[in-house]
Amino acid sequence: MSLLKYFPYLWPVNYQIMFSKACEYGIRATLYIAMNSLDDKRVSLRTIAGKIDSPEAFTAKILQQLVHHAIINSVKGATGGFEIEKEKLRGITLAHIISAIDGDNLFHGCVMGLSACTESHPCPAHISYEKIRSQLKSMLNNTSIYDLSHGLETGLTFLKQ
Secondary structure (H helix, E strand, C coil), rough: CCCHHHHHHCCCCCCCCCCHHHHHHHHHHHHHHHHHCCCCCCEEEHHHHHHCCCCCCHHHHHHHHHHHHCEEEEEEECCEEECCCCCHHHCCHHHHHHHHHHHCCCCCCCCCCCCCCCCCCCCCCCCHHHHHHHHHHHHHHHHHHHHHHHHHHHHHCCCCC
16 A cells, blocks of 8 residues: 555655655765776765765765765875775675665654554554565665666766766
């Protein structure tokens, strides 16, 4: 059962409910850094912000979170910038980035935002969403930054519209 079928006014047509804007930018930034890291290049904050269409100050805060969670590295100095160790690219998943920026509410929270929603006391959407959440969690846990950057490198996918 889909809530949108019965309550289509709950979410506007173009509204994205999956990730925060910060998380979307964080995923894009990580992918851009990964692409450059594959070529042994570090990238500056300004370059990253420009390439992912994100305000520079906002991007700086997002990158700080990613550094704090050891997803990316920040190197200071004249040849500094942001990078990801090549050996780590296969181990960093979308789930890592999402948890670092948005927390784990996507994996554990109620789809309707109720604090008392549990298996034994479910909200109206709980059972339907649990199946979707399980599939989404699997996809996010099994999709590495390396996998996604490979699609970018070969031209099969893109970061900018």
